[in-house]
Amino acid sequence: MPDGSGDKRPRSQQIAAELREAIEDGTHPPGSRLPSQRELALQYSVARNTVDEALKTLSRQGLITSEWGRGVFVREKKVLIRLGSDRYSPKYREMGLSPFLLECAKQGKSGRFEVLSIERVRPNPELAEQLKVSVKSKSVLRRENVFYADSDPVYRVTTWIPWSIAQGTGLLEENVPHPFGIHGIFEDKGHVMSRINDDISARMPTPEETDYLKLPPGVPVIEVLHTSLDQDGEPYEVTRFVMRADMNGLHYNAPVE
Amino acid sequence: MPDGSGDKRPRSQQIAAELREAIEDGTHPPGSRLPSQRELALQYSVARNTVDEALKTLSRQGLITSEWGRGVFVREKKVLIRLGSDRYSPKYREMGLSPFLLECAKQGKSGRFEVLSIERVRPNPELAEQLKVSVKSKSVLRRENVFYADSDPVYRVTTWIPWSIAQGTGLLEENVPHPFGIHGIFEDKGHVMSRINDDISARMPTPEETDYLKLPPGVPVIEVLHTSLDQDGEPYEVTRFVMRADMNGLHYNAPVE
DNA sequence: GAGTGGTCTAGACCACCTA
DNA sequence: AGGTGGTCTAGACCACTCC
Known part of the structure; x- marks a missing residue:
């Protein structure tokens, strides 16, 4: 479109939109390198700062990643892992595998x-x-874990267990295959999982x-309590x-009651 | 902290972190105005651009909103609506209300x-x-809606129904209280909801x-299929x-099968 | 060394709000 | 009118990568 158009958006956002289009219509396929910021600045007749702003917008939207000293690249689509409502199903424990490990x-x-x-x-x-x-004493055991698929962090997991249950079990040890595998321990203590109660939200990550999670800019997280x-x-x-939203999803299959 | 510190982050991000802290510890309570960009630039001895970058970061993280010609304000906490797994429960239809209307x-x-x-x-x-x-014919009816709480858009909802079911029902009319109220129609057609199957993801919104949804910058959306x-x-x-993540959440309470 | 992205500066103009 | 945020410019320095 010509420059004299009545487009009221900031120039940087117009450029972002044009680049977005070029990416989506295949002009810049996934994995390819975009022209350098300096080239783009020339092409669009703007300062490099303005191009940088446009690219940051796309980066935040998850379309591109920039690599130091190398260039800006169109992002490849990420693989999606769906954590299901059946993730605690006994069938997985019988198989000795967690859905996460299965998916990996x-x-x-x-x-x-x-x-x-x-x-x-x-x-x-x-x-x-x-x-x-009780809120007044150290009444819970907290375990904090990070899950990896190869070397990529995927979940940040924190579990709280009443001390009265955790006491004297293997839950204080490091190598309990947590959290999908710990439910055997709970059963020994007389707690068979019969319902789950999940609160789900999404937001931008904290620093x-x-x-x-080695999050690229512009990727939200999903939080499940x-x-x-x-x-x-x-x-x-x-x-x-807490999981990165670009690589994860959730799945619930449940009866209506 | 002194300037000569070994902090390796960009100055703008340091400033963002300091402001974040000041907001979280109550120095700048919700609803209050921050010092102007020009004042902050003086305080931190940086160019106004750098302050602007810091504020944009916080804006993207949802901590502040800036208002044209007025100033930058600490965001009030948003009310959270939790869409439950029981949102289709028959009890709501008996009451003639949807969970959404109830919450409102x-x-x-x-x-x-x-x-x-x-x-x-x-x-x-x-x-x-x-x-x-069939994928080859116009075999489905599509309804697109937007839900509002007062004048704020909350959900963008699209429903697809096989034409064989929708045919000859009130579903072609505008004033069916959709989607929570349409299930009576399905029951008349012999379909009683007995299970739900939800795929949940989160991402940054499209333009x-x-x-x-009148989304402020930096707010992700939750998508439920x-x-x-x-x-x-x-x-x-x-x-x-599709719902804004800063005002909505999901809740699932389900048996383990 | 030449090219890249990341950042910062100092200054400018605009649109908007409060007065 | 004078303040505010939003944006852009032109130029600079840095750390990194590739050759």
Whole structure:
């Protein structure tokens, strides 16, 4: 379109839109390099700053990634892992595999997790209420993990367990295949998972999460606050999952009650 | 902290972090105005551009909003509406209310929806497979709606129904209280909802969605692709919800099977 | 060394708000 | 009129990559 048009958007956003179009119609296929900022500035007759702003917009929208000293590239589509509502189904435990590991194997990746910390802590008020424990003492065990597919971090997982349940179990050890594999331990303690209660939200990551999950700019996270309820409807475990939204999704298949 | 520190982050990001802290510790309470960009530039001894970059970062993270010619303000916390897994529960139909309208009433807002279009269309391949209809003809009815709480758009909703079911019903009319209220019509046609199947993802909005939902910058959207299954496990309706992530969440309470 | 993206500066003009 | 945020320019320095 000619320059004299009545487009009221900032020039940088017009350029972003034009580049977006060029990417979507295949002019710049996934993986290809865009012209350099200096070239683009010449092409569009603007300062390099303006081009930079346009590219940042696209980067935030997840269309491109820029690499230091190399150039700006059109992003490849990411593989999507869907964490299902059946992720706690007994069938996985019988197979000795978690859905996460299954999915990794399917994609030829090796799944693993790292334990960041295992600690006995005081719960915050909401958590104390959710788990029906005292807010005044170190009444819960907290485990923090990061899950990897090959070397890419995928989930940041924090689990809280009432100390009365965790006490004297293997949950204080590092190499419990957590969290999908710990439910055997709960069953020994008389808690069979019969319902799940999940609160789901999405947001931009905190700077800390950006670090942990090696998030590129413009990628939101999905946060799931999961509570396990036993045969008596009593909660006995709360887990928070934080996952990058561009590589993950959720799936719920449930009866209407 | 002193300037001579070894902090390797860009100055703009350091400033963003400091402001973030000041907001979180209550130095700048919700609703208050921050110092102007020119003042901040003086305080931090940087160019105004650099302050602007810092503020944009916080804006993208949803902490602040800037208002033309007025100033930059700390954002108030948004009310969260949680769309539950029970949103299709028969109890709501008996009450003649949808969970959305209930939630609006609870918050003293008036909920309403607008019909954008009602059209008989050809499904795309995935949709055709999901609904088990022909991909070669105009085999589905598509309804597009926007939901409002007062004058704020909350959901963008698109529903697809096989033409064989929609035919001859009130679904072609505008004033069916869609989508939570249409299930009575399906029951008349012999489809009682017995399971739901939801795929959930999150992402940054498209420019079009930014318009429809009046999204501030940096707010992601949650997308739910919902399928209703009848008593025979047959799908008979697919609905896509797109909602702003800063005002909405999802809730699933389901048995482990 | 030449090219790249990342950032910052100093100054400018605009549109908008409050007065 | 004078303040505010939004944007752009032209030029600069840096750290990185590729050859």
